[in-house]
Amino acid sequence: MKTLLGAAALLLALTPAARAAEFSWAGTTDPQTMDPHAVNSAPVLGFLNNVYEGLVRRGRDMAIEPALATSWEPIGAGEGWRFHLRRGVTFHDGSEFDADDVVFSYRRASDEAADVRSWFAPVSGVAKVDDFTVDIMTSAPNPIFPDSIANWMMMDSGWAEANGASLPDKENGNFATLNANGTGPFRITAREPGLRTELRPHRGWWGVARHNIDRAEFTPIQNPATAVAALLSGEVDMINPVPIQDAARLESAPGVEVVRGIEARVIMLGFGHEADTLKYGADAGRPNPFRDARVRMAVAKAVNVPAILRQIMRGSAEPASQLVSPAMRGHSPSLAARPQIDPDAAKALLAEAGYPDGFSFGLMCPNNRYLNDESVCQAMVSMLARVGLEARLHAMPVSNYWPELRADNYDMYLLGWSPGTFDAEHPIRFLAATPNSEKRLGSWNFGGYSNARVDALLPRIQSELDDNVRQAMLDEVAGILIDETAYVPLYVQPLVWGVRSNVSLTQRPDNFFILRWVTVDEG
Amino acid sequence: MLAYIIRRAAQSVLVLLVVGLVAFSMFRFVGDPIDNMLGQERTDADIEQLRATLGLDDPFPVQYWNFLTDAARGDLGISFRQGRPVAEIIAERAPATLELAAVSGLMALLFGIALGVFTAIRRDGFVANAIMTVSLVGVSLPTFLIGILLIYLFSVTLGWLPSFGRGEVVRLGGWSTGFLTSSGLKALILPSITLGLYQLTLIMRLVRSEMLEVLRQDYIRFARARGLRDRAVYFRHALKNTLVPVITIAGLQLGSIIAFAIITETVFQWPGVGLLFINAIQFVDIPVMAAYLMLISVMFVGINLVVDLLYFAIDPRLRADRGDIRR
Numbered sequence: 001m002k003t004l005l006g007a008a009a010l011l012l013a014l015t016p017a018a019r020a021a022e023f024s025w026a027g028t029t030d031p032q033t034m035d036p037h038a039v040n041s042a043p044v045l046g047f048l049n050n051v052y053e054g055l056v057r058r059g060r061d062m063a064i065e066p067a068l069a070t071s072w073e074p075i076g077a078g079e080g081w082r083f084h085l086r087r088g089v090t091f092h093d094g095s096e097f098d099a100d101d102v103v104f105s106y107r108r109a110s111d112e113a114a115d116v117r118s119w120f121a122p123v124s125g126v127a128k129v130d131d132f133t134v135d136i137m138t139s140a141p142n143p144i145f146p147d148s149i150a151n152w153m154m155m156d157s158g159w160a161e162a163n164g165a166s167l168p169d170k171e172n173g174n175f176a177t178l179n180a181n182g183t184g185p186f187r188i189t190a191r192e193p194g195l196r197t198e199l200r201p202h203r204g205w206w207g208v209a210r211h212n213i214d215r216a217e218f219t220p221i222q223n224p225a226t227a228v229a230a231l232l233s234g235e236v237d238m239i240n241p242v243p244i245q246d247a248a249r250l251e252s253a254p255g256v257e258v259v260r261g262i263e264a265r266v267i268m269l270g271f272g273h274e275a276d277t278l279k280y281g282a283d284a285g286r287p288n289p290f291r292d293a294r295v296r297m298a299v300a301k302a303v304n305v306p307a308i309l310r311q312i313m314r315g316s317a318e319p320a321s322q323l324v325s326p327a328m329r330g331h332s333p334s335l336a337a338r339p340q341i342d343p344d345a346a347k348a349l350l351a352e353a354g355y356p357d358g359f360s361f362g363l364m365c366p367n368n369r370y371l372n373d374e375s376v377c378q379a380m381v382s383m384l385a386r387v388g389l390e391a392r393l394h395a396m397p398v399s400n401y402w403p404e405l406r407a408d409n410y411d412m413y414l415l416g417w418s419p420g421t422f423d424a425e426h427p428i429r430f431l432a433a434t435p436n437s438e439k440r441l442g443s444w445n446f447g448g449y450s451n452a453r454v455d456a457l458l459p460r461i462q463s464e465l466d467d468n469v470r471q472a473m474l475d476e477v478a479g480i481l482i483d484e485t486a487y488v489p490l491y492v493q494p495l496v497w498g499v500r501s502n503v504s505l506t507q508r509p510d511n512f513f514i515l516r517w518v519t520v521d522e523g
Numbered sequence: 524m525l526a527y528i529i530r531r532a533a534q535s536v537l538v539l540l541v542v543g544l545v546a547f548s549m550f551r552f553v554g555d556p557i558d559n560m561l562g563q564e565r566t567d568a569d570i571e572q573l574r575a576t577l578g579l580d581d582p583f584p585v586q587y588w589n590f591l592t593d594a595a596r597g598d599l600g601i602s603f604r605q606g607r608p609v610a611e612i613i614a615e616r617a618p619a620t621l622e623l624a625a626v627s628g629l630m631a632l633l634f635g636i637a638l639g640v641f642t643a644i645r646r647d648g649f650v651a652n653a654i655m656t657v658s659l660v661g662v663s664l665p666t667f668l669i670g671i672l673l674i675y676l677f678s679v680t681l682g683w684l685p686s687f688g689r690g691e692v693v694r695l696g697g698w699s700t701g702f703l704t705s706s707g708l709k710a711l712i713l714p715s716i717t718l719g720l721y722q723l724t725l726i727m728r729l730v731r732s733e734m735l736e737v738l739r740q741d742y743i744r745f746a747r748a749r750g751l752r753d754r755a756v757y758f759r760h761a762l763k764n765t766l767v768p769v770i771t772i773a774g775l776q777l778g779s780i781i782a783f784a785i786i787t788e789t790v791f792q793w794p795g796v797g798l799l800f801i802n803a804i805q806f807v808d809i810p811v812m813a814a815y816l817m818l819i820s821v822m823f824v825g826i827n828l829v830v831d832l833l834y835f836a837i838d839p840r841l842r843a844d845r846g847d848i849r850r
Contacts, residue, residue: 032604040562118564170560171576173606193605193612194802195794196688221687221792222802225671229686233678368805399554399807406570420563430563437567444563 020214021520023503025238025513026227030194030220035176036153037109038168040116042418045151046512047218050199052153052182055083055102056146060506060517062327062422064147068097068154068183078141078465080124085132090204091156092180092187099128104157106136113167119148121440122462141463143470147329148421156181185209185516186216194220199515211516231256231498237520238505240513242498244314244371250498261495261507264328265418266320266427267370269303269380269488271296271411274448278411280362281392289361290411294353296485299412300339301346302387303380305490312375316494322478323417323427325492327509330424330471332478338489346387358388361411369398370416371493377414405446413446416493422510424474425461432481433458449486453477531831535824542820546813547587555579556603556807577603579809590813600810604803609814613796618699619689620788620795624780626711627719631780632773635723639730640762646735654727661724666783670717670790677713685710687792718787722776729772733765771830778826782819 031047033039049057055069069083089097103126110120122145125137138145155176160166165176180188185205190198199216201209219236221227224243230236232253242250242258251258271290278284289295305319321338324331350358365377374395381391391412396404405413419426434450435442441458442448457473464470481487495511506517557570557579574580578589593600599609638658642651661669678686690706692699701707737743738761746756785797792798796815803811 033606038606039560040564115562115565118562170606171603172601177606192615192794193607194799219688219792222798222805223789223792226674226687226790226792229671229674229679233682233686235678235686397554397805399556399559399805400552401554402558403555418563440564440566443566 021212021522022215022217023213023238023515023518023520024217024219024236025240026219026221026230026236027240027513028220028222028224028227031197032193033170033173033177034180034188034191035165035168035170035174036151036155036180036182037105037111037114037116038170038177040118040420042511046510047197048153048180048182049151049184049512050186050515051180051184051188052155053184054150054152054154055085056150058150058422058508058510060508062509064150068102072146074141074465075135075137078138078143078463080135080137081142081145082129083134083136085134086206087132089183089206091159091183092202092204093156093159094204095156095158097154097156097183098131099134100131101154101157102126102134103128104160105152105154108155108160108167109152111167113169115168115170116152118440119152140459141465143463143465143467144329144421144423144425147423151420154183185211186213207516209516211518212520213515213518216515216518228498231500234500237500237503238513238518239498240495240511241371242496244312244316244494244496247314247316247496247498255501257499257501259495259497259499259505259507260316262318262325262327262492262509263418263495263511264325264422264509265370265416265493266323266325267373267376267414267416267490267493268320268323269299269490270413270415270431270447271449271487272408272447273450273486275408275411278359278361279409280394280411281360281390283360284362286359288411289353289355289359292353293484294349295355296488297339298346298349298353298387299384299389300485300488301342301349302389303383303488303490304341305338306341307383308376308379309491312372312379313491313494316496317491318494320489320492321482322424322489323431323481323487324419324424325509328419328422328424330474332424332471332475334475335478335482343387350388355388358390360390360392363391363393364401364404364410364413365393365395366398366401366414367395369401370414373414376490408446410446415444415446415487417444418510424478425458428454428458428461428474428477432477432486451480451484451486454480527835528832531828535828538824539817539820543591543813543817544584544587546816547583547590550586550807550809550812551583553804553812554807556809559806560603586809590810594814594817599814602803602811603808604806604811609810612799612811613814613818614697615699616794616796616799619701619793620781620784620797622701623711623714623718623787623793623795624777624784627715627717628722628773628777628780630715631719631722631726631776635726636730636762636769638723639727640734640757642727643731643734643738644757646731655731658724658727661720666717666721666786667790669720670713670787673713673717674790684713686713689794714787714791714793717790718780718784722773722780725776726769726773730765730769733768734761737761737764774830775826778823781822 029043031044033044036048036052053067056064057067059065068086068089070086072081072083075082106126110117122138122142123136124139127135129135159181163175165174178191185202186199187202189200197218227239228246231239247258250256272288275288278286278288309317319338321336363377365374367374377393381393384391417427417431429441430444432449432454433441434455435445435448454477457477461470461473495507497507502521504519557573561569578586602609602612638654642654645651674686677684688710689701690710691704692701692707693703701711743761746760784795785801788795788797789801800815
């Protein structure tokens, strides 16, 4: 009997091992923690999506699909959502997943100590109905709630409590900072922060594994040239990102391919809407012309986005007309056209606003946050000069940049926004709503843009259950923002990954790298 | 003697304190760690709260004082980025840097002396001139460029050596070593060349000029007149006398090899303290930056102190000035 079992086990082990492969990849940022609730940042959440799972997850096309919940439906007239949990799911350590873990993960992720607690601002309570049913109550009807929790990952209550990690601890760290125990398709078998992280398949995963990875290793490589060399020499199978200037060279190299796509991040120009005076340039101290919508419109008409995309982004990026890219839910297709590039019209608008000779002001720009950010700003300086706007460029590292913006030290600035919920409501809440600390609104609306109609529509968008009505309101807001040129959306940032030719994978617009979609052809 | 040592030690401590003060006054220009620590959905209240928790609102002398009092108790703080004790992180990363520095220092010393002697003896020879010309490259090309060139030649084109990382390491207690595996040894080659090339050239040129100087001395002529063989003249008599300044310089250079490993480590993704420091700057991880800068300055000050004391021990004239010789 024992031999028979042994033979069966051997057979089981051999079947997938026939084409099992090792896979290694490199990125610029090491996920700073393995705790899915401690930090709300894309490198952490993207990485942990391979290890932990939520009730729902996003598919290859970003659509929400069942994960640890098999189905869900609204309760009553929008009092909340009921989730039916998947049965027979086990964590990496073998313990069972059930409703208690969901309740525990809610308490853990919505605690003061958790960075992701803002996801649960609309939630009034979470109740276990039975072992495999959970009710999540919301204080107002919330149509996009399932969308907003795709990155809320489930942790085993027993494991967390036994290891003293019942709450996340970002400042001092705890057991969950270095160790992980999720339900996802991969488990972490070695973790050396900043050096390497090793993953192996979770044999007890509930889903059907379509990958053929036996062992995967992630190495952070900060220097882009080193990463490109590592890919070319075959030491790593995939790098993210490829520096745009190296993409063409990689494409022509044998054995290597470049995978391009567009990210969820829209790059835009922002203005000081509230500032009384200009702060930089020769006209510092004079009244702030950017309070006038015509001046902002002139900027929109002066910046030649197609030229920027051609020259600086080498054709990798797409132009943007709104605060969200077309891949996001709630994007308004009827407003997809950017303003016409027209320097003469821009000059006419400036003259009409009382600045026939233009003026001088300060443009703030990060130099290590977005792809080629400083080059883009330099190009815009010369484009603006053609209509008489003399922009003084102040480029700085991102850790100096945000404090300057928070202190209102700018006349115009560059900003990128990637909506965490992949929905058009997100940038309205953060960038267009009148800043209000108590209601957690407009927290990135540095310039203080304010429009009563937008503020009135936002709560209705948030609670509208009818998709068509909701879209009409989103269209209206997008229209207002375009008419008033609250921001000048420029382009959607490109995604450029480098991959060995024998690897097939899926690139998702949120720049998450999903290991279970990778197959390595060893032949 | 004792008074001299005490005075030099006191000066060293003062230098350390000033370095720390300068470092802490610079940190606020590096930026603000808050935005890296909080996600997109932070509010102004979150920012205020975290600033207060981390003590970032305190004036920098207060922050410095807190760092010093904690450091005196052996507590270097908690990394903002990793949420782990800084001392633990540095102890984890130090072996990588020290092994790299040792290998490249040793390489620079051996090859530097050998080539220096060779170019001095054959100073009009074609090969010696070629070496001297090529050595200009070592001095004039920036480290990162040499590193990238080596990577493209030996990793990408030839595929002989790894382009990044340390290979497999073996843990011996708290120390991780790359000396015991073939991939670890292979991984050491390119970074050590990159890091040691400048020192190699420096030592080579120093040995050469010292050697040329010594070979003109009378005792060398006498040695030749006695009919000693070339090898004995060059290596027993000439080389020995060139080594005193060479050892001094090499000792001082060891400090800079460790400190300037930053660039090499970045190019090769070498997981040492230099790379840690670069990452800390990007993230504005103040505890890590502070600890690294203080450790490096302790090292430099320590090496200088030892060198000064050695001079004192070796050179009787220094003692004569102090009047000790009267005894």
